[in-house]
Structures are given as C-alpha cells and as structure tokens.
Amino acid sequence: MRNLLRWETALVFLLVVVALTGQISTDGSFLSGGNLFYLGLDIGEIALIALPLTLVIVAGEIDLSVASVLGLSSALIGWLWNAGWSLETILPTVIVAGAVCGAVNGLLVTRLGLPSLAVTIGTLALYRGLALVVLGDTAVADFPASYTSFGTTPVPGTDIPYPIVLAAVLAVLFGVALHASSFGRSVFAIGANEEGARFSGIRVKRVKLSLFVLAGAVAAIAGIVYTFRFSSARADNGVGLELAVVAAVLLGGVSIFGGKGSLFGVLAGVLLLGGLRNLLILQDTSTEVLTIVTGLLLLVSVLAPSVTRRVGSLRKAAP
Amino acid sequence: MTTQLTPTATPPTSRRTAARRLTTRVGRVRELGIVVALALVVIPTAIVNPRFIQPQSLRDLLLNASIVALLAVGQTLVVITRNVDLSVGSVLGLSAFLTAQHFADNPGTPLLLGIGFGVAVGLACGLLNGLLVALGNVPSLVVTLGTLYVFRGIDYALAQGKQVNAANLPDALLDLGSSRILGIPILVLVAVVVIVVAAVYLRSYRSGRELYAIGSNPEAATLAGIPVARRTLTTFAVSGLIAGLAGALWVARYGTVDAAAGTGLELQVVAAVVVGGVAIFGGSGTVTGAALGALLLGTITSCLVVLQIPAFWQQAIAGALLLSAITVDRLLALRLAKALRTSEGTSHA
Numbered sequence: 001m002r003n004l005l006r007w008e009t010a011l012v013f014l015l016v017v018v019a020l021t022g023q024i025s026t027d028g029s030f031l032s033g034g035n036l037f038y039l040g041l042d043i044g045e046i047a048l049i050a051l052p053l054t055l056v057i058v059a060g061e062i063d064l065s066v067a068s069v070l071g072l073s074s075a076l077i078g079w080l081w082n083a084g085w086s087l088e089t090i091l092p093t094v095i096v097a098g099a100v101c102g103a104v105n106g107l108l109v110t111r112l113g114l115p116s117l118a119v120t121i122g123t124l125a126l127y128r129g130l131a132l133v134v135l136g137d138t139a140v141a142d143f144p145a146s147y148t149s150f151g152t153t154p155v156p157g158t159d160i161p162y163p164i165v166l167a168a169v170l171a172v173l174f175g176v177a178l179h180a181s182s183f184g185r186s187v188f189a190i191g192a193n194e195e196g197a198r199f200s201g202i203r204v205k206r207v208k209l210s211l212f213v214l215a216g217a218v219a220a221i222a223g224i225v226y227t228f229r230f231s232s233a234r235a236d237n238g239v240g241l242e243l244a245v246v247a248a249v250l251l252g253g254v255s256i257f258g259g260k261g262s263l264f265g266v267l268a269g270v271l272l273l274g275g276l277r278n279l280l281i282l283q284d285t286s287t288e289v290l291t292i293v294t295g296l297l298l299l300v301s302v303l304a305p306s307v308t309r310r311v312g313s314l315r316k317a318a319p
Numbered sequence: 320m321t322t323q324l325t326p327t328a329t330p331p332t333s334r335r336t337a338a339r340r341l342t343t344r345v346g347r348v349r350e351l352g353i354v355v356a357l358a359l360v361v362i363p364t365a366i367v368n369p370r371f372i373q374p375q376s377l378r379d380l381l382l383n384a385s386i387v388a389l390l391a392v393g394q395t396l397v398v399i400t401r402n403v404d405l406s407v408g409s410v411l412g413l414s415a416f417l418t419a420q421h422f423a424d425n426p427g428t429p430l431l432l433g434i435g436f437g438v439a440v441g442l443a444c445g446l447l448n449g450l451l452v453a454l455g456n457v458p459s460l461v462v463t464l465g466t467l468y469v470f471r472g473i474d475y476a477l478a479q480g481k482q483v484n485a486a487n488l489p490d491a492l493l494d495l496g497s498s499r500i501l502g503i504p505i506l507v508l509v510a511v512v513v514i515v516v517a518a519v520y521l522r523s524y525r526s527g528r529e530l531y532a533i534g535s536n537p538e539a540a541t542l543a544g545i546p547v548a549r550r551t552l553t554t555f556a557v558s559g560l561i562a563g564l565a566g567a568l569w570v571a572r573y574g575t576v577d578a579a580a581g582t583g584l585e586l587q588v589v590a591a592v593v594v595g596g597v598a599i600f601g602g603s604g605t606v607t608g609a610a611l612g613a614l615l616l617g618t619i620t621s622c623l624v625v626l627q628i629p630a631f632w633q634q635a636i637a638g639a640l641l642l643s644a645i646t647v648d649r650l651l652a653l654r655l656a657k658a659l660r661t662s663e664g665t666s667h668a
Contacts (some may be wrong), residue, residue, distance in 0.1 A: 062460075114645050117403075117460070118599040121589055122641035125534055129635025235631075241585070243464060256458050288475035295468025302457045302465075 007253040011268040017244040018272065019174040022279045030282060033159035041229065043274035044163030045070065045238065047267070050243045050252075051167070052215040054266045057249055058178070059211055060258025061109060062082065062115040066219040066239035068127035070103045071234075073223030075131035078140030078233025089145060095220045101127055102216020106209035124242065131235040139235040151229035161224045170218065175263045187211070191258025227313070247294055248273050251301045273297070291310040337503060342599035349596040352647070353611040357618060358565065364622040371625050378504055384617030385510035386411075386572065389565045390588040390593065391518045391609040398592055400554050401534040402459035402602025406448060407562045408584035409470035414440040414566025416474055419576040431489045434567040439561015442556060443444070444470055449555030453548040459555075467585065478578035485574030496571035506568055510610070517606045526576075530554065534601025535569035590637060591616050592642040614642070 022030030029035055048064050056063050073094045080090045101123070108119045150162040178184040189197040190204050198204050227233045252269030254261030273294060279288050344358045390407050418437035422428055428436075444466070445613045449465040451462045485493060495505055523529040533547050541547050570576050593647025597604025619640070620633050 060493075094348045105396060108642065108646070112649050114649055115599050118593050118645050119642065121586060121593070122638050122645065124586065124638070125590065125634050125641065126638025129632065129638055131630075132631035133635055136629070243467070246464065246470070250461055253591050256461050286476070286479075291468050291472030291475065293472075295465045295470075295472060298465035298468065299462065300452065302461045303451070306456050 002132065003276065005287070007301075008262065008268060011265060011272060012305075015268060015272050015275065018275045018279060022275070022282070025279075026122050026282050030279065035278070035282070037154050037159045037161055039274055039278045040161040040164040042278065043270055044167060044229070045226050045241065046163065046274070047167040047270045048163070048222040048225065048247055049169065049215075049219050049241070050114065050248050050266050050270050051170055051263070051300050052211065054252070054254055054261060054263055055178055055187055055282045056116075056211045056215050057246075057256065058258055058261050059187045059192045059208055060209070062120065062256075062279070063099070063102075063104060063105060063116065063212060063215045064120040064246070065123040065127055066215055066222075067238045068124045068131065069098050069216050069219035070223040070238040070241060071236060072101065072127045072131040073098050073133070073220040074227045075135035075235040076236040077227050079134045079139075081140055081143065081233070085274060087144070091224060094096070094224060095217055098223070099213050099217040099222020101215040102219075103209065105216065109212065110205040110209050111293050114247060128235070128239070130195055136228050137232065137235070137237045141231055142232055143228065143233075144316030148228045152230065161227070166221070166225070171263065171267060178263055183207070186260055187317045189257075191260070193259070235299060240300045244273070244294070247298045250299055256302075269301075278302040320504075332468045333415075335492075335663070343610070348652075349648070350611060351604070353595065353608065354552055357611070357615050361613070364625055367423055367626050371622070372451050374502065374622075376625075378499070378502075378507075380618060381507045381623050382504045382572070382601075383621065384614045385506045386565050386569060387584070387617060388510050388566070388589055388610040388613035389513055389561055390492075390584065391591045391613045392513055394559035394592045395595075395597050395604060395606045396517065396521075396530065396587050397459070397553040397558045397611040398589075398597050398599060399530045399534045399604055400551055401537065402452060402551065402554070403463065403589065403599070404445075404448060404459065404558045405445065405463040405554060405585045405589075406466040406470055407558065407588055408581040409474065410441050410444040410559055411468045411566040411569060412563035413470050413579035413586060414438075414563040415569045415576050415580045416478055416483070416566075417579055418567045419488060419570045423487035423491055426489065428489070430489070430495070433492065433641070434564070437567030438560055438563040439572075440589055442560040444644075445556040445559015446561070449552035449561060452555060453551040471582070475578045482575060482577035483570075484533065488570065490569050490576060493574055496568070496574070501574055506572060509564075509568065513564075514606055514610045515552065521606060522607045526550065526635060531602055533600075534603075535604075559595075585635075587616065588613075588642050590641045594641055598619065598648070610627050612644075643646075 003294060032036050049070070051064060065211075076094050076097055077090055080093065081087070085093075096259055099288065105120055105123055109116045137218070137301060155165060156234075176184075178187060186202040186207050187199070189202055190207060194204060221238070226237050248270045249261075249266050250256060251273065252261065252266030254266060276293060276297075277290050280287070280293075355612045370376060390411065394404055413438040417440050420435060421436050422433050424497070435577055448459070448463055451457060455462070477603075498505055499507060521530065529540070529545045529550055531547055532543065533550055537547060541558060569580055573580075590662070591613035592604070592609045593612070594600055594615060595608035595610065598610055616637055619636055620630075623630060623633050623636070646658070
C-alpha cells in the first residue's frame with residue numbers, strides 16, 4: 001500500500017513537472033483554456049476505456065479487444081445510419097452490441113476457463129474483422145451537426161469538452177464501485193487470490209463476467225464518441241488503441257498480476273500520457289519521440305517497484 | 320490394451336501408461352488437427368479453382384507464410400517458458416529498415432554480412448527484452464509492450480519518413496527473395512531450416528527440455544536447479560535474433576521498406592502460435608505446430624482471395640479460428656485431466 005501511494009505521488013509530481021515545463025516553454029499557452037480543450041478531446045476515448053479496463057486488470061484479467069469493440073461500434077453506427085435508422089435508436093443498440101461483445105469475452109474466460117490474453121487477442125481480430133465485414137473500407141460521414149458539434153465545441157461557458165464530462169461522470173461511478181463498494185472489494189480479492197476469493201463466498205465467475213461486459217459497453221460508448229468527434233464512421237477507427245490504454249493503466253500503477261491499483265492513479269496516468277503528447281505536439285516535436293517516451297514510461301513504471309523492492313531487500317540484508 | 324485382456328487384476332502401471340498414451344495421442348491429434356484443417360481449406364478451394372494447387376501458387380503460399388512462420392518459431396520458444404514477446408513486429412521493422420539502409424549506403428556490402436547486420440540488430444533488441452524480463456523480474460507482457468513502442472519509435476525516428484527502394488538494393492539480396500533451389504523458394508528453405516533446428520533443440524537437448532520445465536512450473540524449475548533467468552534471457556535473445564533475420568528477409572522479399580514494416584505483425588504471430596497448439600500459459604507445444612499454424616492462417620488468406628470472398632472476412636475468420644483452436648485445446652485438456660485423475664485414483668487404491 002505504501003508503495004502504491006508513493007507511485008501515485010510520483011505520477012502527480014510528474015504531472016506538475018509536465019504542466020510547468022509546458023507552461024514555461026510555450027509562454028503560457030499550454031495551460032490556456034483553448035489548449036486544455038484539445039488536450040481533453042484528445043484523451044477522451046482513452047480515459048473512457050481505461051476506467052473499466054482498470055477493474056478488469058485489477059481482477060487479474062486483461063481485455064485487448066477494447067479497441068476492436070470501439071471500431072465495431074463505429075462501423076455499426078455507420079451501417080445502421082445508412083440503413084435509415086434514427087440515431088436515437090442506433091446509440092442504445094450499439095452500446096448493447098458492445099456489451100454483447102464483452103459478454104462473449106467474459107463467457108469464454110469464465111465458463112471455459114480460457115486465458116483472457118488468448119481469448120481477447122482472438123476477439124481483437126474477430127471484432128475488427130466483423131467491423132470490416134459490416135462497413136468494408138467505406139466511411140460514413142453525413143451525421144447531423146447536432147451530434148457532431150460536440151467534438152468541436154465545449155460545454156457552454158467553459159473550456160470543458162463533452163467527452164471529458166462523460167468520462168468524469170463515469171470515473172466517479174467506477175471509482176465508487178472499485179474503492180467504496182463490496183463489489184470493488186471482491187474485484188481486489190479476486191485479483192489478489194482467486195482461490196481465496198472463491199472460498200470466501202465471492203461469485204468469482206459472475207464478477208469477472210460483469211467486468212468484461214462493462215468493458216465492452218464502455219468501449220462501445222468510446223466508439224460513439226470517436227465517431228462523432230471525427231464525424232466519420234469507419235471500420236478502422238481506433239486501430240491499436242488497446243496498447244495505448246493498457247499502457248496508461250499500467251503506468252497508473254495497476255499491477256498486471258492483479259489485486260493492486262487505484263482509479264486515481266490510472267486517471268493520472270491517462271493525463272500524463274495525454275499531457276506529454278500535447279506538449280510534444282506544441283513543441284513541434286515529431287510524434288515518434290512520443291512513441292519512444294510512451295514505451296519508456298511504461299518500462300519505468302513496471303521496473304520502478306521491482307528496483308525499489310530489490311534495493312529495499314539489499315538494505316535489509318546489510319547489517 | 321492389456322487392461323481389457325486381464326480385467327480381474329489391473330496392474331496400476333498399465334492404467335498409467337494408458338493415460339500417458341492419451342497424452343501423446345492428444346499431442347499428435349493437435350498437429351494432425353491443423354493438417355486436417357489445412358486440407359479442409361485447400362481441397363474445396365482447389366475444386367472451385369484448380370489453379371490454386373498449381374506449383375506457382377503453392378510456392379507463393381509457402382513464401383507468404385514463411386516470414387510469419389519464422390517469427391512463430393521464436394515466439395514458441397518464448398511462450399513455452401510462460402512468457403510472451405509482443406515486440407517482434409517492431410524488431411522486424413527496425414531490422415528491416417536498418418538492413419535496407421545499410422545495403423543502400425554501402426553498395427559493396429557482401430550479402431551475408433548485410434543480413435548478419437540485420438540479425439545483430441534483432442539480437443540486440445532481444446537481449447534488451449531478455450535482460451529486462453530476467454533481471455528486472457518484470458512480466459514479459461508489459462516489458463515487450465513497452466519495447467514494442469520504443470523499437471518502433473526508434474525505427475520512425477531513424478527513417479524520418481524516408482523509404483528505401485528496390486533500386487538502391489543489391490541484386491544479390493533481391494535475388495534471395497525471388498530465386499529458388501529445386502523449385503522451392505530460398506526463403507521457404509531458410510524457414511524450414513530454422514524450424515528443424517529449433518524442433519530438434521526443443522526435443523532432444525537438455526536446455527530445450529528445461530524450457531518446458533520452466534513453463535510448466537517456474538518455482539519447481541528453480542528448485543530443480545534449472546538456471547531460469549539465463550534460459551529466459553536466451554529465449555528472448557533467440558526470438559529477437561529470428562525477428563532480425565526475418566527483417567532482413569523481409570527486405571529481400573518486398574524490396575521497398577519504410578518504418579512501418581511489420582506493424583501489427585505480433586498479433587498474427589501470437590495467433591499462429593496459439594492456433595498451432597502452443598499453450599499460452601507455457602509448458603507445452605512444438606515449433607512444428609506453430610509453423611503449421613502460420614501456414615494455416617496464410618493459406619486461409621490466399622483461399623479467400625482465390626474464392627473471391629472480400630478480404631474483409633479474413634480478419635474475422637482468423638479471429639474465429641484462434642478462438643476455436645483454444646476452445647478445442649481446453650476441452651481436450653479437460654478430458655485428459657479427467658483420464659489422468661481416474662488412473663491416479665486406481666493406482667492408489
């Protein structure tokens with residue numbers, strides 16, 4: 001627990017460093033309302049998907065299919081819109097479809113006892129493939145402006161983009177669920193010791209299944225946000241996003257082995273990656289530097305606890 | 320079976336051999352299953368379009384599968400030890416670009432030296448992965464996810480949007496990608512040699528067997544005196560080395576290389592390995608199976624083209640295939656565990 005707290009402190013410290021460096025090096029435009037609006041838009045989908053994925057990873061599982069669910073929901077929006085459905089019926093349908101995708105993952109993992117890594121690599125290909133089957137390589141872009149405008153305008157009177165409002169509301173819900181409810185305690189218990197959790201009466205399979213369903217549904221919501229933000233429904237929307245989300249979650253201090261982590265750390269991780277990205281773009285730095293920085297941060301975030309542990313044990317060993 | 324001949328006095332050993340026989344049979348069934356799946360894909364396609372089994376199109380089939388099959392061999396070694404190497408696509412990309420640039424900048428480079436350069440790049444990447452996993456005591460999934468980004472970023476930073484064209488590459492290299500010996504493309508022969516070497520190593524060498532022991536139970540392997548950290552380091556180094564070789568061969572095969580070469584290939588490779596019957600949690604599987612898995616996935620892609628099914632279906636089918644492969648494996652494993660349990664039970668009674 002102390003280790004965890006230390007890691008989150010380090011993240012907040014890094015965030016402050018990034019903000020200050022940005023503010024100084026860009027003559028104050030980094031923290032200006034206009035830039036924060038774009039920063040917020042940029043991290044919207046990652047922030048959304050990171051929420052349920054945190055719970056999945058805390059429970060000791062992984063879901064690599066989330067970006068494909070995002071793409072499938074985007075393709076479905078385009079397909080159903082072309083078929084003449086109204087957006088009021090499309091959006092709930094798409095969220096349900098996302099939940100079904102998550103349920104397929106969850107059932108394969110819990111009922112057949114298959115490793116989630118292999119299952120979700122399979123469904124990563126399957127769902128993206130279905131997206132391609134549904135929409136091919138065409139793009140649908142003729143959505144009404146009332147839906148697409150939220151990608152270009154903030155909440156009236158503020159600089160806050162709508163996706164961030166959505167992410168914030170969901171973050172509070174997920175935060176309460178993970179850190180202040182018996183459901184959250186059972187998620188931690190499953191991740192720490194699945195056998196022990198089962199013997200203490202936790203319905204392990206049901207909890208895990210619900211986490212995968214949540215991940216699918218929220219990934220579909222992220223797909224809706226993505227589609228309207230770019231005003232374009234395409235089958236290849238968000239390809240490769242799963243790695244960015246997993247990187248943000250692990251950077252936020254969640255243990256890949258499960259049982260450890262906090263939603264606060266994950267949000268800090270998402271902000272840190274998004275802030276760095278934004279800063280590098282403002283500096284006209286090439287995006288490949290960002291790719292390297294993302295990878296290095298991920299490596300440091302997993303190496304740091306291991307190194308401190310080793311140093312700690314050496315210090316203990318010394319008289 | 321002996322048990323049927325002497326039902327009154329069942330010796331516990333014969334029951335146990337029955338279970339063991341089932342184990343080996345399941346192992347064989349697994350590879351046979353892929354061959355059957357291959358036949359199920361190839362025969363209908365050949366009936367619809369007989370040109371599909373002409374030598375030339377079979378050669379293309381093998382050629383297309385050989386690079387993924389190579390990567391699958393390295394990945395198998397890693398997965399058997401209960402690890403995973405997600406960075407192979409990026410290592411291939413980095414090695415491909417550096418090899419191509421090396422040939423373009425030094426026109427006189429001997430063929431093998433240039434390829435050796437690509438292999439060395441891959442080996443260096445693999446060693447870095449291995450050191451982080453073995454010494455840092457960090458899960459390989461996270462480490463190689465990190466280095467996936469780092470290696471690809473370095474690749475883009477070095478390339479700076481440029482690409483190397485076939486016109487700047489020596490003919491000897493490009494010939495390697497297109498010429499054949501006894502009608503078989505050289506790239507395919509290289510892949511076959513690597514597969515055979517790795518298969519013999521895993522089957523008959525002590526350190527090869529130790530990889531299975533590590534994957535089955537890392538703690539027990541440590542207690543049994545197996546140098547787990549060193550073996551893990553070696554598997555990652557070999558996986559990187561093979562990815563480096565695959566990168567150099569990629570240049571020979573395609574001629575034009577930019578920084579995006581091999582993007583996303585890691586998932587195809589993991590899919591091939593899993594379809595090929597290598598358990599994702601380590602301890603079992605063969606390189607032959609993994610290579611057959613790569614061949615099956617490649618063949619399905621080609622069949623879709625021949626049958627004029629939109630290429631959009633390809634990814635969905637690959638995903639469905641992976642899921643059914645792991646499901647079948649799981650069901651077989653459950654049956655096997657049941658059989659072993661009954662035999663254990665009778666031998667104790």
